[in-house]
Amino acid sequence: MKRHVASLLAQALEAMREAGELPADLELPEVQVERARDRAHGDYAANTAMVLAKTARQKPRDLAETIRSRLPASPSIADVEIAGPGFLNFTLTAEARRESVRLALHQGADYGRSDVGAGHRVHIEFVSANPPGPLHVGHGRGAAFGDALASVLEAAGYQVHREYYVNDAGRQMDILATSLWLRYLEAAGETVPFPAKGYQGAYIVTHAGELLEADGRAHVRTAAELAAGLPAEDDDPEGYLDALVARARELLGETAYRRVLDFALEAILGDIRADLDAFGVRYHRYFSERELVEQGRIEQALERLDAAGYTYLADGALWFQASAFGDDKDRVLRRDNGLTTYFAADVAYHLDKIERGFDTLVNVWGADHHGYVPRVQAALKALGVDAERLDVRLVQFAILYRGGEKLPMSTRSGEFVTLRELRDEVGKDAARFFYVMRRSEQHMDFDLDLAKSESADNPVYYCQYAHARICSVFRQLEERGLACRAGVDEAALDRLDTEHEAIVLDLLGRYPEVIESAALSREPHQVAQYLRELAAAFHTYYNAVPFIIDDEPLRDARLTLVRATRQVLANGLELLGVDAPQSM
RNA sequence: CCGCCCGUAGCUCAGCCGGAUAGAGCGUCGGCCUCCGGAGCCGAAGGUCGCAGGUUCGAAUCCUGCCGGGCGGGCCA
Incomplete structure (x- = not known):
């Protein structure tokens, strides 16, 4: 729907140009359409007129008026208003607003999927912890983030390959x-x-x-x-x-x-x-560094760098001219003792990924590795690969708190909490949800007491409870010998006229946009934030409006809406690797 | 010393490719179960968006400089 509005705007601008209302040589800006923050502003808002005002040398509001007059008619748009400094506010028809319920129930687990990433092959590498030690909570966030991101990308139509790089050499x-x-x-x-x-x-x-x-x-x-x-x-x-x-x-x-x-x-x-x-994380492949060595891939990579002319010998070592590609200094590839460095293996590994045909590489690294990013990018550039194809997502560490006390997190023997211990203490669902609730760049506090509390304070339970509660409504319905008789297409959804229902409908319609946005910006936390919002809207609705009522058409309409809500909650939680329980 | 990340309500955090009155949860205070699960809901109080400049019609958002916190800066991995 958002794209539909954007396309209407683009058509309007084109029409204006043809009509001479805009200079023919004017470069049209990318049309930005947002969900209106305030419901009083309709469903979607566009700032097109304000963005264009300067270059078109017209007043924003006048320009907005012209754009509005040039907008093609659409069966989904009920009204377009000009507001504030020059916003174009689009209001959907009631029919269009209800469409999400039909889509959610017809598409089921596929609702929210899109094709924005179609045709792209993404390689995502995450966790890649060194084998000698067990996984600890520092790896947990990378695991939860990487896996959720991979799922979100898949939902957006990308072909995704999950990989764990095993440092099994040396x-x-x-x-x-x-x-x-x-x-x-x-x-x-x-x-x-x-x-x-x-x-x-x-x-x-x-x-x-x-x-x-x-x-x-x-x-x-x-x-x-x-x-x-x-x-x-x-x-x-x-x-x-x-x-x-x-x-x-x-x-x-x-x-x-x-x-x-x-x-x-x-x-x-x-x-x-x-x-x-x-922890709910599966990989397509555990990639062995040793194989890289044994198959001569490292030597090949060094030869490639050499052939490109970016290596030299100094102090008995072989160096890569990283500083020619934005790194602070040059880096050693082969030490004076003849052994190749970890960096050399990483160059070979990244080259291998590219050669396997992935057009985008996503690396999920702990923030302590940030200094390493420029040299890997430099190597790719030297090999003639566009460094933009490598996206390194740095994940900050989470600080664990128990009883208000910070837990020691030194990697020295014994002084760290393992991922297994965390799971035993708070459970898989809470751990995963907490880890992806925040932006990955954000330092986060992980409150163990909160994560394991079975109360409203706990956002995981809050979302899961919404799902379980809906299941319970249908169980209750059955116990009373009733059923939701109307199918999605027959249900009298036009009977959904309360403000609470409007809010839920609005959120259901936003779900595909959230997935798309989370995928494009590589930010799975947007999904977690959204789910909490949807759960809140549902709980409010539940408390305000009875579903199991005598008026059968209205009852069926409400149950249909609630069923669609359950579907979206389940879909979203699935992406985050969190269970959607029938009861709790 | 240099580089990267962060600084938003008492606390934990959204919002950050510039837009309308800066949001949520927790905590605090006050309400709501003869009614589909109270693991829930409703309401109130609470803000110099670290500080100072700059760009702009418009800055929490972009730029510069400071301040504070975190993390890096090996021929270790």
Whole structure:
């Protein structure tokens, strides 16, 4: 409907130009149509006349008058008024306003979907947490945001691919494998010292036990073999760790070592996958960095940069001329020890995404990675890719509060709340809704007590309750031996004439616009805000007007409206990964 | 020192590609169940939109400079 109004305006402007009421060479502005903020201003408002006033050298209100006279007739528009400094206020016909009910019920779960993104293939990468640790609440917001955004984009017609980038190459994997192996030795009865810089988590111990169960004592070596000739840990903990890794490799041999490493990675990834699954997040693919390395993709990427002429050697390292593309300084691709950097892998990864045919790349990153954005964009530019195609959404951290106290959030051992703990405490629905309620750029306070309270204060329950309440109305109807007899097309929707009904109708009609806007601006929080508004309008309506009444045509009309409301609530909650319960 | 994000009601936040009287929830105060679920509803009080300039017919919104908070600035990942 919004687009319909915009198209009417565009036609009017064209007609004016042809009639000589506007200079022929005048560049027509993009027509902006908004939902009127105040219901007294009709349904839609356009500021076209004011925007044009200056270049057309006419008074806004006069111009508005001309535009109005040139507007083509539309069966959906009842009235167009000129108000304020020169707004054109459009009022829909009652019939057009009721259309959303029919659409919502005919289209069902598809109501709100559009084709604005049709033809676009979007790659969205989110969470991508390092495997060695469990997911914590810092990743939760990225998970909730990324998944909701992906769903919103899908609803807007984009073809969306969800991906998790697994950093399964490099030193941290060796540390993981070695940590797990040491715990395995402990489980096998050996007394071995555990390095301070190893991965301390209890989950490593658990998986070590599983390895012992799966492979038996095949990988057992004695404590004496292990310790022989190792440097002292105190002097250089990191060096000690590297020596331990080397020793593990040496004692196990490449095949067994690889077995332990793969086992550790599989186990940890299994935990992550299970966590995300329980959080309602599914991926199309977990993309392995190691594969990138093993398939020579990193070397290829470096060659591409080299061929483009943006690399050079200095201080024994290979550098990328990032500063030529807006980054602060140049970046190392290959260290003087011959190993490629994480950045090199990321260049290869992004190049791979582009080569897979995605026209848009969305990266959801923690805000602490913001300094990393310019260099990745620089790399894309150097490779001849329009940097606009990469959209990095930075998600700020949420600060957790319990009992009015800030929870410690240090990543150091044990001092963080895991995503699993959060889910156990407040539930999947509350966690996901809270995370996407706010703009991602906004620092947010996450009040655990509020999130788990089963009260009106809790916005999640508020929205879910609206849905459950509608289900309850229909159960009640059935208990009384009644039914909503009229179909959508037969219902006497013209009987819906209260102000409360007008507000609900207005909101139902806005839903597709909200999805479109949320998709275009990549802001899923708009959906959460909308749902709370719709729930509020429904609760108000519910309290003010009885549905199950004797007047059958009116009853059916109201029940039809309420049923459409339920559909839209369910659709919106679905996008956010929040359940829409029948009862609570 | 440099860069990015944020600053809106007592609190948590919408509104930010310039538009009409700056909104919501919580909290506070006062009301509403013989009635479809009170996990709800109605009403009231509450604002120099961090500060100061600038652009504009018009600024919470755009620009500049300050102030305050957060986060970054490795041949770590």
